[in-house]
Amino acid sequence: MKLRTKRLFATxxxxxLATSMLFNDAVPVQxxxxxxxxxxxxxxxxxxxxxxxxxxxxxKEYAEIKTHCHGNxxxxxxxxxxxxxxxxxxxxxxxxxxxFQKIDTSKGFNANFAGATxxxxxxxxxxxxxxxxxxxxxxxxxxxxEPNSTIYQETETSGRFIDFETxxxxxxxxxxxxxxxxxxxxxFTGVTVKKDASNYTIDLANQDPTVxxxxxxxxxxxxxxxxxxFKIIN
Numbered sequence: 001m002k003l004r005t006k007r008l009f010a011t012x013x014x015x016x017l018a019t020s021m022l023f024n025d026a027v028p029v030q031x032x033x034x035x036x037x038x039x040x041x042x043x044x045x046x047x048x049x050x051x052x053x054x055x056x057x058x059x060k061e062y063a064e065i066k067t068h069c070h071g072n073x074x075x076x077x078x079x080x081x082x083x084x085x086x087x088x089x090x091x092x093x094x095x096x097x098x099x100f101q102k103i104d105t106s107k108g109f110n111a112n113f114a115g116a117t118x119x120x121x122x123x124x125x126x127x128x129x130x131x132x133x134x135x136x137x138x139x140x141x142x143x144x145x146e147p148n149s150t151i152y153q154e155t156e157t158s159g160r161f162i163d164f165e166t167x168x169x170x171x172x173x174x175x176x177x178x179x180x181x182x183x184x185x186x187x188f189t190g191v192t193v194k195k196d197a198s199n200y201t202i203d204l205a206n207q208d209p210t211v212x213x214x215x216x217x218x219x220x221x222x223x224x225x226x227x228x229x230f231k232i233i234n
Contacts, residue, residue, distance in 0.1 A: 071096025
């Protein structure tokens, strides 16, 4: 992991994506359209994990979610188990986003998209009812998307909203580069790493904010096995 002036970039993502960053305003959209055309996702070049920075789950192939995840899921194929999806947490729900190119209903599909932004792959079949309701068509089943959601869909000419192959190539190169950096000892200019039987803590409280510094902390699977809490103190 890379620490720079009290900032920690970790693959355990809790980033929140502002909807205003998602879409290219140059694409004309009918004001009365229930499903708007999506354009390729654009992110800031400083985002540490590229597109994945803004998602809690970022799956190159398949994601099966069985609990509330507060949105921000991107996957080629999405399976929504019991009680999954947005948690309806007031104004914060407006910045949640789901993106999937296919859906798997073989185990049922119980996603709650209430108030979230939903981006659909171009191959997903949809239907509308009463010019107010949008449904995902899955064989004999119809899955309703809550009417207060904002819905976009890829088109034949728009390209993918997220190109997973390209994004994961970037992540793999980044991972190799970080893994090759020398790790710090337990103490590094105010950065303390504490490990015990049940907790793993990175303490930045004593780091000097006036000193520009970079530290790399290597955490392997054995370090994380069996711990109850992973804490960052800033």
